[in-house]
Amino acid sequence: MSSNKSSDEPQQIDLTKLNLPQLQQLKMEFESELSVFQESLQTLVKCKGKYSASKEALEQIKPDWENKEILVPLTGSMYIPGVVKSIDNFIIEIGTGYYIEKDLSDSKDYFKRKIDYVQEQIEKIDKIQVQKSRVLGAVQEVIEIKVVAMQQAAIKQTA
Template identity: 30%
Template sequence: MAQPGQQTINIGDLDIAQLGDVKKQLEEELSHLTNSFAQLKQAQNKFKQCIENVKELGQKENKDKALLVPLTNSLYLPGKLVNPEHVIVDVGTGYYVKKSQAQAVKYYSQKATYIQSNLEKLEETISRKRENVSVVVQILQQKVSSQINAGGPVPGAAGPARPGQSKVKG
């Protein structure tokens, strides 16, 4: 269904070159969506790992345990776990909040659930986009086939070689 301000075009009315452009655009969109899906899945896995880490740190036997504290992705400092009941949670854009173990687990669980709902929506969009690509490919194949059967030139395809001329350059 077209959104307001958009024009609906019957793809069967497009010529072979236009269908090729539509196919290319749909494939680029599909690639972008697939990459976004992978990135969201990776973020969800990080939140799930955070849940496991918070649960593991919260055990009583970890009190006064030596550990490495990450300052950046590649810089760690030695530290000691003084209070396993509370953790510092990165809530984004450089802000950190002290939370109890239960609050931290709840926070990360909510983040993982939110990402899961977005993953499901994105998966539906990817599925529809794949169907659209398939339809365009089918119509493109039909048009190319009918063009070949009619004996006409197919745009983008090399024509027959003339005597004394090679199709392959090299």
């Protein structure tokens, strides 16, 4: 039997055995990773907000809206007049210029699934971010300990 660890398992490093430049490099790498995770979280939260807004808009549709005049948003602040031709026929953008046609129920379900999926991704990234933050904290502690030890050694040499 082999006792080799799977390549999926994270590698454990004894931080106290690393020298100061190695620890500082490790610290920079974790700070960089945390920055990327934070940007990803912000993007996912915005995405979830857009899906939620779309689902909420669908929830507002009433059966008596057929042939009703409405304002159609072109941008966040610009609208044009339009007429609702069918309350059970929607064209939904699914990304990168692709659209699908769905009825009201399927449209609501689509956005609900998207919201749930994005929330799962937010939770996964948040969990990883917490773990990376803990390791970064440990690296910073070891750096501080080594700096203090170096200062004390320098004081002893000069005395």
